[in-house]
Amino acid sequence: MKNIINTIEAPATINYSQAIEINNTLYLSGQIPLNPKTMELESSNIEKQTQQILDNIQAILKKSNYCFENIIKIITYVTNLDDFIKINKIYNKAFSNIASVRSLIEVSTLPKNSNIMVEIIASK
Structure with missing residues (x-):
């Protein structure tokens, strides 16, 4: 059975689920760095944007009874591949003991002109 997850601790969605x-696998919609209280982009600084996304992901994981250790795949979309080192520093702090696979894809634009968007897949 499919379980739809939504929490007010992460940005609200329009016409789709968070x-x-x-089957004990959680698929998250792409997260951009929206502050869930204001629904505005968190800064234009890639480090702050990355951290906001991780905070939003953590809220959705918590609502679903998952945690960062359950993440098996991280897909990151960026508008500038040169941001990889900065993003990777934030990821390495958050995922220091987590074995997951990752992809980084450069795109021309993202919703709300964000610099980054992240999708994850987690499994129990």
Whole structure:
């Protein structure tokens, strides 16, 4: 059975779910660095944007009874590949003991002109 996940601790969505769980696997919609209280982009600084996304992901994971250790795949979209080192520093702090696979993809633009968007897949 499909379990639809939504929490007020992460940015609200329009016409889609924050996450869906099926067969002990959680699929998160792409997260941009929106502050869930203001629904505005968190800064234009890539480090702050990355941290806001991780905070939003953590809120969705918590609502779903998952944690960062359950993440198996991280897909990151950026508008500038040169930001990789800065993003990776934030990731290395958050995921220091986590074995997951990652992809980084450069795109021309992201919703609300964000510099970064992250999707994850987690499994129990």
